[in-house]
Amino acid sequence: MGRTNPPLPPLDWLRSFEAAARLSNFTAAATELGLTQAAVSQHIRLLEERLKTRLFSRLARGVALAPEGAAYLPHIQSAFATIGNSTAELFEPRAVQTVTVRAPISFALLMIVPALPDLAKALPRIQLDLVTIHRPADYDLPGSTLDIRFGNGSFPGREADRLTAERLVPVAAPALAGDADWTPLPLLLVAGAREMWAEWFAASGLAGHPRRSHRFDSFVAAMEAARAGAGVLLGSRPLVDTALDRRTLVRLSDFELSSTSGHFLTKASTARLTSAEQDFRQWLLSRLSGSGPA
Secondary structure (H helix, E strand, O other): OOOOOOOOOOHHHHHHHHHHHHHOOHHHHHHHHOOOHHHHHHHHHHHHHHHOOOOEEEOOOOEEEOHHHHHHHHHHHHHHHHHHHHHHHHHOOOOOEEEEEEEEHHHHHHHHHHHHHHHHHHOOOEEEEEEEEOOHHHHHOOOOOEEEEEEOOOOOOEEEEEOOOOEEEEEEOHHHOOOOOOOOOOEEEEOOOOOOHHHHHHHHOOOOOOOOEEEEOOHHHHHHHHHOOOOEEEEEEOOOHHHHHHOOOEEOOOOOEEOOOEEEEEEEOOOOOOHHHHHHHHHHHHHOOOOOOO
């Protein structure tokens, strides 16, 4: 015969304990729960007898948690929260659910924000909490299961779904596109892994010239500088595709350098997605399914 688990205390005893512990008062707990003070007091007495442990110290006014009660309380509150969240997720599908996603600021502004009207139509019961990432350490902060990362797809401890495959092409404002030889123009540089001008020139066969340049800490900032006519940006497709379609930026070369890098939707390998997070994941993958190499 297998070992059986000990019976759990009745739920109403635990509810009385949680409310009394949170409010430090049996009478206030009774009011919140719609019970009499005597009923709450009895529930807690019976719970203490079941556990063979005193959970409260009785004071002249109110009560205070004993050390054993203080240790027990967070476990009871966590269990109640799990039951409440599971009930809402399984049996209240029409309730609005929040999905928190962290993403680089360039991807957030250029890819997710323009898609929000489509998200509202496709998943009307999901509201997005979009947190922009400015430095790698921001990914270590708690608060979200899903995040979008730029790289080659290898993220230790995380499962990754590719969203984009990067292709690099020089772009500039239309006013700078008149000259056949654009290479003497100022270059717009992006700090970090996206600084690929040397690789692009080597692969294209064009010779780079010494020139002035401006450096930015985000791709979206460099892109705004390119729109303003400040120089030539090594545009990352598909991030620049909308600007190319609208001709606020134009291509300066037919040559595109394909990169192994791109954006990936990731989660911790041990994390379990909620139904809302699963729906958002499927929506985002479907929307960006055409963002790979042409």
